[in-house]
Amino acid sequence: MNSQQTLTSHEKAVLLALKDSPKCTPEELSQTSKLKTETAMHAAFLLEDKGYVNVEDSVVKKYGLTSEGEEYAKNGLPERQIIDSISEPVPIEDLKQRFSPMMVGIATGWLLRKGWAVIDNGQMVPFSQPEPGIDEVLLGRLEGKTLSFEELENFEKVLKDLIKRKLVYEDEDKFRTIEITDEGLDIARSGLEIQEEITQLTSRLLKSGEWKNKTFRPYDISIPPKPVYGGKIHPYQRLLNQMRHIFLEMGFTEIKGDIVQSSFWNFDTLFQPQDHPAREMQDTFHLDSTAQLPEEYMSKVCAMHEYGGENESTGWGGKWCEEIAAKNVLRTHTTSVTIKYLADNPQPPVKAFCIDRAYRRETIDPTHTPEFEQLEGVVMDKDMSFANLLGCLTEFYHRMGFEDVRFRPGYFPYTEPSVEPEVYIEGMGWVELGGAGIFRKEVTEPLGIKEPVLAWGLGVSRVAMLKLGLKDLRELYRSDIDWLRQSEVFRL
Incomplete structure (x- = not known):
């Protein structure tokens, strides 16, 4: 195939226009070639790749x-x-x-x-x-x-x-010029003919036989095509969906709750003392609004905090303050959602989970953000034991693809006994992924819950970093189109 046969009709028109005006602007090229400016420049760039023209951009500063x-x-x-x-x-x-x-x-x-x-x-x-x-x-x-x-x-x-x-201000005027090369000039002078070209073979052309007398636009099949990226769900959202499906398949009910919670549901019902450091400004986003407290639970929660209520607990002592409990906060954990669900559903069996945002006053760095996703879950039924809790979490992590799971003793104000689940990652060792335990009676009894409650709060973003191979938590929320395009698509 000679050089003329590889040229499109638009490229030929540009070469013929440059034959008489070897150097011109895009507007001048459009006028002499009788093509739209955009069409003429597209053809000029194709000719530049073939070495037939040079396209130069220059900038002139003015003041x-x-x-x-x-x-x-x-x-x-x-x-x-x-x-x-x-x-x-x-x-x-x-x-x-x-x-x-x-x-x-x-x-x-x-x-x-x-x-x-x-x-x-x-x-x-x-x-x-x-x-x-x-x-x-x-x-x-x-x-x-x-x-x-x-x-x-x-x-x-x-x-x-x-x-x-x-x-004084500084401004820029940008100029573009198109100039034909010696090789391009030789081709333009060799007798170029512009003919109607067919870019697509249609059924009409085949049936009528017109294609036999038509000229088809040539294509260079050696040029690699541009990659095509199909639409897909965000990698982090796919991971959240996978976690959701696992718990739904295990027979759990998904629940939702308000982002703004009273300190009563966020802290007091979980037997956190009102002078606990977690309530201070460095950990919690406090709001200037208040909530109405539930009368049916308030006196019992108060008694539990002050002297231990009607069980063997001694409580925290001191005076429990209703005003502190009524103050609204951005929920620091989704446990505030699950504990309210248990209070509304005190009769067994209950198997519920929540995947949602929590908010804490954190300094943004590669492993912390002020808002993050948390996976919260509870199981309440007769004869539930600590072994059932470990088995449930082990099953979840196995389904997530972590083969080695272990549990390390931990401490949380509202569970006893408490553990921190860990998974083994090659090259990193054992990585802690959250906290779990059995709700203390100081938590369950004021709400009228008689049976044991298995509870856990797992860090979703940390799991996502491990599964997606990220080193910076902030990458989960950035609009990096290249990372999104190249991310693996996996089936749930």
């Missing part, structure tokens, strides 16, 4: 005066106006009354910098009347017009000063 610069070009710079108005020492306070305080402030620095005056005992002491400075000359040249950098080359240093003073 003009701002509105403030125009004012000073007409009336003089602040330092010039002041130095011209005095011939002997003048108190600065008098100058502020004659001119504006702001103008005197600006002028003073430049008067000292240029050596036109000094300050002595609160007075402006002028020297002899100075000749116009190079900055004043430049303001005069730019007044009412714009000039290119080449026209102002001798003013380069003072130009930067005036730009910093916001008296």
